[in-house]
Amino acid sequence: MKNMNHPEHLFYTKSHEWILFTDDTTAKIGITDFAQDELGDLVFINLPEEGDEVEIDQVFADLESVKAVSDIYGPVNGKISAVNEILMDEPELINSDPYGAWFIEVSDITEKMNFLSAAEYIQFCEEEKELGH
Amino acid sequence: MQLIFERSREGRRCALLPTSDVDIKEIPAEFLRAQAPKLPMVSEIDLSRHYTELEKQVHGVNDGFYPLGSCTMKYNPQVNNEMAGLPGFANIHPLQDEASVQGALELLHTTKEYLCEITGMDEMTFQTSAGAHGEFGGVLMIKAYHESRGDHHRKKIMIPDAAHGTNPATATMAGFTVVTIPSDENGHVDLEKLRAEVGPDTAGLMLTNPNTLGLFDPNILEITKIIHDAGGLCYYDGANINPIMGVVRPGDMGFDVIHLNLHKSFSTPHGGGGPGSGPVGCKNILAPFLPKYNVVKEGDKYRFDNSEQSIGMMKGFYGNFLVNVRALSYLMTLGAEGPKQVAENATLNANYMMEKLAHKFDVAYPGICMHEFVVTMNRVKRETGVNALDMAKGMLDYGIHPPTMYFPILVGEALMFEPTETESKETMDEAIEIYLELYDKAYSDPEYLKNAPYNTPIKRPDEVGAARNPKVRYIFPEN
Numbered sequence: 044m045k046n047m048n049h050p051e052h053l054f055y056t057k058s059h060e061w062i063l064f065t066d067d068t069t070a071k072i073g074i075t076d077f078a079q080d081e082l083g084d085l086v087f088i089n090l091p092e093e094g095d096e097v098e099i100d101q102v103f104a105d106l107e108s109v110k111a112v113s114d115i116y117g118p119v120n121g122k123i124s125a126v127n128e129i130l131m132d133e134p135e136l137i138n139s140d141p142y143g144a145w146f147i148e149v150s151d152i153t154e155k156m157n158f159l160s161a162a163e164y165i166q167f168c169e170e171e172k173e174l175g176h
Numbered sequence: 177m178q179l180i181f182e183r184s185r186e187g188r189r190c191a192l193l194p195t196s197d198v199d200i201k202e203i204p205a206e207f208l209r210a211q212a213p214k215l216p217m218v219s220e221i222d223l224s225r226h227y228t229e230l231e232k233q234v235h236g237v238n239d240g241f242y243p244l245g246s247c248t249m250k251y252n253p254q255v256n257n258e259m260a261g262l263p264g265f266a267n268i269h270p271l272q273d274e275a276s277v278q279g280a281l282e283l284l285h286t287t288k289e290y291l292c293e294i295t296g297m298d299e300m301t302f303q304t305s306a307g308a309h310g311e312f313g314g315v316l317m318i319k320a321y322h323e324s325r326g327d328h329h330r331k332k333i334m335i336p337d338a339a340h341g342t343n344p345a346t347a348t349m350a351g352f353t354v355v356t357i358p359s360d361e362n363g364h365v366d367l368e369k370l371r372a373e374v375g376p377d378t379a380g381l382m383l384t385n386p387n388t389l390g391l392f393d394p395n396i397l398e399i400t401k402i403i404h405d406a407g408g409l410c411y412y413d414g415a416n417i418n419p420i421m422g423v424v425r426p427g428d429m430g431f432d433v434i435h436l437n438l439h440k441s442f443s444t445p446h447g448g449g450g451p452g453s454g455p456v457g458c459k460n461i462l463a464p465f466l467p468k469y470n471v472v473k474e475g476d477k478y479r480f481d482n483s484e485q486s487i488g489m490m491k492g493f494y495g496n497f498l499v500n501v502r503a504l505s506y507l508m509t510l511g512a513e514g515p516k517q518v519a520e521n522a523t524l525n526a527n528y529m530m531e532k533l534a535h536k537f538d539v540a541y542p543g544i545c546m547h548e549f550v551v552t553m554n555r556v557k558r559e560t561g562v563n564a565l566d567m568a569k570g571m572l573d574y575g576i577h578p579p580t581m582y583f584p585i586l587v588g589e590a591l592m593f594e595p596t597e598t599e600s601k602e603t604m605d606e607a608i609e610i611y612l613e614l615y616d617k618a619y620s621d622p623e624y625l626k627n628a629p630y631n632t633p634i635k636r637p638d639e640v641g642a643a644r645n646p647k648v649r650y651i652f653p654e655n
Contacts, residue, residue: 081588084639084640086639086640086643086644087643087644107643109639109640109643110581110582111582111583111585112341113585135640171588172554172558172588
């Protein structure tokens with residue numbers, strides 16, 4: 044896990060999304076440094092549209108790297124208030140700046156899943172690597 | 177190397193046609209192109225060298241070991257090609273009258289009977305031309321079945337996470353919602369999670385068995401019962417049938433519909449984009465919905481059937497007919513006991529390789545495997561920086577094809593090996609020695625593997641560029 048960057052002011056999920064709350068009911072969501080490193084060079088992203096609903100554990104976007112296609116899961120219930128459309132043309136930004144490259148902004152958040160702190164997330168990733176799955 | 181268009185020189189030809197000895201009929205002007213197609217103009221020797229040059233840049237099973245997991249790259253006996261080349265098969269036309277192609281119809285009917293016997297199904301179509309095409313046909317049949325019964329609310333298909341990636345894509349394309357069922361710690365379908373998800377909205381299940389971890393699900397009867405009890409149907413992804421054929425039958429395990437990949441398991445040519453054959457077999461309850469047209473026998477005559485409830489045609493005519501000729505040739509060469517020996521040797525070879533590699537590599541799910549197994553490079557990557565891709569690249573220099581990489585995705589840094597039954601112990605021993613040597617190399621000289629391969633025509637292509645800006649046609653220079 045050396046050289047991995049997982050800022051402490053963010054929340055994390057076991058499916059490798061990060062969440063940045065800008066107020067109590069608004070948050071930006073992206074994927075972690077660990078996730079982008081595991082996926083490898085990203086080539087395509089499918090993002091939802093502004094106004095769509097996002098739900099806990101439901102797929103809201105998918106990402107294609109040179110290795111595989113992966114689903115991205117909602118960590119909260121809410122409504123999508125902004126989509127970072129530049130990623131559609133430049134998905135490589137997710138590799139170069141995973142915490143700058145937010146996917147969506149969700150507002151009117153009504154429910155949150157149990158997030159991990161940065162320390163808990165780092166611990167979780169290390170266990171994942173040990174297991175080999 | 178030069179493209180065929182770059183070799184082109186105005187006026188060069190491979191053949192000269194004799195002067196026509198019949199009256200020339202002009203094609204009506206409205207059917208004529210405004211511009212002649214820019215076909216390459218080359219002599220026969222240019223053409224021959226072009227293909228030979230291409231051939232030298234690729235690796236086929238005729239070049240060497242090819243353990244590409246989940247692809248069953250077995251050797252295809254030459255006799256299959258000889259049979260497919262017989263003029264009675266090769267020179268017929270799909271629009272010929274049924275009475276004049278009875279032999280070809282008999283061939284399809286016999287192949288169907290043999291494959292139905294192997295899979296435990298009642299009926300089969302050869303219209304679908306590849307695995308994913310077969311899946312799509314089979315799942316549309318499940319949909320048509322539920323709709324014929326007024327069950328329009330059945331919208332969900334259960335798919336375990338160790339399935340082929342095409343399974344969820346197929347269900348989505350057919351208009352279903354995919355429910356992913358996680359694997360338990362042994363790599364099997366988690367029964368409790370499956371039970372929790374099924375209900376009156378369940379249309380069915382798609383199961384890849386043995387799954388992409390090379391494991392045969394021990395709860396298979398329970399799985400199909402759970403789905404049937406909920407009113408759903410069970411789809412068997414038969415792409416991995418190689419290690420079970422002649423031993424157990426999906427029809428007996430409770431499956432209602434299956435596809436096979438003749439280009440994997442039944443020794444028809446594989447790779448290079450086809451043509452393949454992905455027949456769909458089914459139980460009688462689904463037979464009316466099969467894509468048309470299918471061969472039926474009446475007395476001693478064969479004809480095409482035309483079911484009103486059919487989901488329709490999925491391809492022109494009757495599938496890739498000559499591929500089916502090859503499959504029947506293979507089955508008749510094997511005889512009644514042959515498929516079982518294929519399955520046993522495919523399984524034995526995979527277990528032999530797995531045991532030998534386990535001396536150094538980490539097997540993702542240890543235990544007896546079926547036709548393939550998965551190794552994880554997670555530890556090696558952590559300790560040396562060498563990942564699955566680097567290891568695969570290193571193998572290229574030894575003239576062996578790498579295993580499947582980064583699949584299944586539930587195993588990190590995965591390498592998936594499927595040696596198949598047609599490889600000898602000597603070939604496998606040689607490959608095992610190379611793999612173990614490369615493993616040591618990862619620790620003694622990781623940089624060497626990071627820069628491999630050294631001896632291939634193409635080293636490390638720009639995969640991002642290939643995905644994002646593919647060049648799929650030749651741009652002619654401006655005149």
